Amino acid sequence: xxxxxxxxxxxxxxxxxxxxxxxxxxxxxxxxxxxxxxxxxxxxxxxxxxxxxxxxxxxxxxxxx
Numbered sequence: 001x002x003x004x005x006x007x008x009x010x011x012x013x014x015x016x017x018x019x020x021x022x023x024x025x026x027x028x029x030x031x032x033x034x035x036x037x038x039x040x041x042x043x044x045x046x047x048x049x050x051x052x053x054x055x056x057x058x059x060x061x062x063x064x065x
Contacts, residue, residue, distance in 0.1 A: 002059040004029060009053065028058045039064045 004024060009061065011025045018024055030040055038061045045057035 002029070002033075002061065003047070003056060004059075005054050005056045026059070029059065031036055033059065033061055037064050038062065 003024070006018075006023050006025050007021060010021055010023055011027075013021075013023075013025075015028050017026075019029065021030055026043065026045055030043065033040060040061055042060040043057065046055035047058050048056045050056075
């Protein structure tokens with residue numbers, strides 16, 4: 001299970017720009033997980049909304065066979 005947060009304003013930025021901000025969008029993370037051979041079983045967003053400029057999301061993943 002992975003819980004991460006991301007800036008709403010920078011969600012569409014390139015991965016390298018997100019890295020500079022210590023952010024990762026759910027779209028980027030999902031692509032990277034799949035490239036590593038993991039299967040996304042569930043994706044929930046937003047969860048635990050705390051501010052108007054950031055959101056949290058959750059991935060449930062498992063190893064692909």
